[in-house]
Amino acid sequence: MADALILPIGLVTAGLVAARLGVLTIAAWQQAAYRREQDQLTLEVMRERIAEAKKRRNENSLAWNGYRKFVVHRKVVEAEGVCSFYLVAHDHKSLPVYKPGQYLTFRLSIPGRDKPVIRCYSLSDCPRSDHYRVSIKRVGSPPDAPSAPPGLVSNYFHEQVTEGDILDVQAPRGHFFLETEHERPAVLIAGGVGVTPLLSMVNSIVAARSQREVFFFYGVRNGREHAFREVLNRVVAQHPNIRLVVAYSRPNQEDEKQEGRDYHHVGRVDVQLIKSYLQATNYQFYLCGPPTMMETLNKQLTRWGVAEQDIHSEAFGPATVSKAFTPPQAVAGGVSDQASTTTITFAKSGKTCVWKNAAGNLLDLAEANGVRIDSGCRAGNCGTCVVAVKSGQIQYVTEHGAELEEGTCLTCIAAPQGNVVLDA
Incomplete structure (x- = not known):
């Protein structure tokens, strides 16, 4: 009887041991598989970091200090008073990748000036290894001072700079740029030739095949000043994640026939227009345009509830969006004016x-x-x-x-x- 019981108990025990060993084996196999997966992920991360480091090193090796010679390869009229200049390196070497929104600095020897003149112009296309492009608007005399001289450098570019000319150019720089690897929705707001850095941004989003949601608000006076019309229309036709809203502040008779096709709104780009398209404020906003437009929009967006850190603006000319200025404080308590003079x-x-x-x-x-x-x-x-x-x-x-x-x-x-x- 006892022997009869021992056999089943032994079988049960053996079964339990086998089951336990099976569980341990499976656990060990799963653990090993997990470790292999983690090792593979770690290896992939390391490879990505190495590739990124090599990319940065290569880009840094292509950058340069001071000025470098560039040849004007092409000069293209984009709209009334707006010309694009395609620049290739005189030494035929590859160019460093820049961030969309950055600018080039030019040193120009203009006849009649006793020293070189320095100006900065935004890059207006996505980064390319073989050429840069800037698009420059001719600046006339101020409307309230018609006898004042027109813009020195912009008119020099339009009237004197021709294909084949050689220019001194610094490497791209600037803190106004869009990170193309981010996926947060973006709102681009351009006024006039302020479209140039924002065009670089939207072209870079397209080149990266990003599905990032983008609203592009573009304000100009009329159709004659509407630069890059065909380019932008083609972009939005091919990329449903990008929405274009064009506003003409002073459309002419010819423009009135094109309302709804070439432009969508009569008036200026303001926060009311923007709010009619956006349901929330959780976007990154990028502004570039005339000083008064940027000052107004910056204040309107802030009042609407857009976080200050989400509003990015570019200095476009000698006046731009200013921070709150704190003047030097006079000492209180009856101190004389002379004592408080700065x-x-x-x-x-x-x-x-x-x-x-x-x-x-x-x-x-x-x-x-x-x-x-x-x-x-x-x-x-x-x-x-x-x-x-x-x-x-x-x-x-x-x-x-x-x-x-x-x-x-x-x-x-x-x-x-x-x-x-x-x-x-």
């Missing part, structure tokens, strides 16, 4: 000037008092007006795109915080 000393020139907020920036103050400081873009981008700050503190009245050494400032967009001594 002075700017130009050490090399031996001049001391009284700062008034109406001066706007240190460069304008210097020029108004006969102190010569080299300048270029006058928008905080090219770095030409940089000077050393010997003592005192400054603040910037707008964001800048130049790389600066410690202890220096861009005088074209700088204002003092108390007494300042400049090495100028």
